[in-house]
Amino acid sequence: MKWSEISIHTTNEAIEPISNILHETGASGLVIEDPLDLVKVRENVYGEIYDLDPNEYPEEGVRIKAYLPINSFLSETVEEIKQAINNLLIYDIDLGTNQVSLSEINEEEWATAWKKYYKPVKISKKITITPTWEEYSPVSTDEIIIELDPGMAFGTGTHPTTVLSIQALETYLTKEDIVIDVGCGSGVLSIAASKLGAKEVYAYDLDEIAVNSTKLNAKVNQLDQQIVVKQNNLLNNINMTADVIVSNILAEIIVQFVDDAWNNLVDGGLFITSGIIQNKKQLVKDKLVEQGFEIVAVNEMEDWISIVAKKNESTQVNK
Numbered sequence: 001m002k003w004s005e006i007s008i009h010t011t012n013e014a015i016e017p018i019s020n021i022l023h024e025t026g027a028s029g030l031v032i033e034d035p036l037d038l039v040k041v042r043e044n045v046y047g048e049i050y051d052l053d054p055n056e057y058p059e060e061g062v063r064i065k066a067y068l069p070i071n072s073f074l075s076e077t078v079e080e081i082k083q084a085i086n087n088l089l090i091y092d093i094d095l096g097t098n099q100v101s102l103s104e105i106n107e108e109e110w111a112t113a114w115k116k117y118y119k120p121v122k123i124s125k126k127i128t129i130t131p132t133w134e135e136y137s138p139v140s141t142d143e144i145i146i147e148l149d150p151g152m153a154f155g156t157g158t159h160p161t162t163v164l165s166i167q168a169l170e171t172y173l174t175k176e177d178i179v180i181d182v183g184c185g186s187g188v189l190s191i192a193a194s195k196l197g198a199k200e201v202y203a204y205d206l207d208e209i210a211v212n213s214t215k216l217n218a219k220v221n222q223l224d225q226q227i228v229v230k231q232n233n234l235l236n237n238i239n240m241t242a243d244v245i246v247s248n249i250l251a252e253i254i255v256q257f258v259d260d261a262w263n264n265l266v267d268g269g270l271f272i273t274s275g276i277i278q279n280k281k282q283l284v285k286d287k288l289v290e291q292g293f294e295i296v297a298v299n300e301m302e303d304w305i306s307i308v309a310k311k312n313e314s315t316q317v318n319k
């Protein structure tokens with residue numbers, strides 16, 4: 001199949017609404033070329049992205065690209081997109097030059113186009129995530145490298161929710177811990193736990209694509225013997241206890257299994273939660289405290305929160 005690449009030159013402010021418009025019109029493979037990414041260093045100095053090619057980025061403003069199948073509706077769809085973008089002016093959104101262009105690409109180019117935006121990233125004191133197709137040499141002897149091919153599963157490893165989870169694992173995991181990863185996606189947290197010294201890691205996800213992706217990435221990192229991967233709904237029917245349960249999922253889902261997390265942890269064990277958007281922080285905190293967890297840390301990155309909670313049997317509220 002042939003694809004048309006639509007490219008929109010705009011401003012930072014317009015990234016989100018334009019991305020929504022593109023999603024709604026059925027465009028795939030959204031790419032954002034923001035020159036800020038070339039210099040971006042997260043507040044805590046991590047998040048360094050190596051080797052992005054400046055020639056791929058606009059000098060000013062932001063370029064948003066997405067892919068539309070070439071069919072008889074293409075010109076109508078493009079008109080619809082342009083119209084919806086122009087409507088954003090009603091909301092005083094600055095559209096910058098608002099230049100829209102189209103070019104034709106083939107299936108093969110489309111399938112791999114996004115790969116060039118995914119580069120080795122140092123995301124914590126020790127851990128660097130590198131895509132499997134990139135050559136990367138560690139810069140220090142204690143650097144831990146996770147090789148990842150996210151494929152279709154969530155988890156390039158660079159999303160703030162994942163970075164927060166990995167930083168918490170790095171801070172709190174003790175060697176020989178048993179770890180459960182609920183919602184493993186690409187397997188990035190399970191691999192991080194294992195490489196940080198966990199004795200056993202159990203990775204669960206509801207989605208079969210994620211399960212296969214975790215299996216593949218565990219193998220790429222030579223950890224397929226250490227990480228047990230299974231399709232499972234949260235912690236339903238999991239009869240074991242762990243020292244650490246990590247879950248980067250969503251506030252609404254975390255609150256559904258706080259009781260199971262409690263039951264599947266040893267006394268003194270840690271529940272590392274992430275994927276919590278700022279305005280849901282209190283909801284998750286309240287639920288954890290109500291269960292008897294002691295809040296050990298609340299960490300933030302961009303709009304996202306990660307809460308580390310400790311099972312403390314002596315403080316559990318009798319229900």
Ligand SMILES: C[S@@+](CC[C@H](N)C(=O)[O-])C[C@H]1O[C@@H](n2cnc3c(N)ncnc32)[C@H](O)[C@@H]1O
Binds near residue numbers: 249
């Ligand atoms: C935000 S992703 C996190 C992926 C990875 N752990 C990371 O940190 O990058 C959330 C994952 O949770 C999985 N998930 C959602 N609901 C679930 C459920 N009820 N049981 C198990 N996994 C679930 C999704 O399929 C997805 O892979």
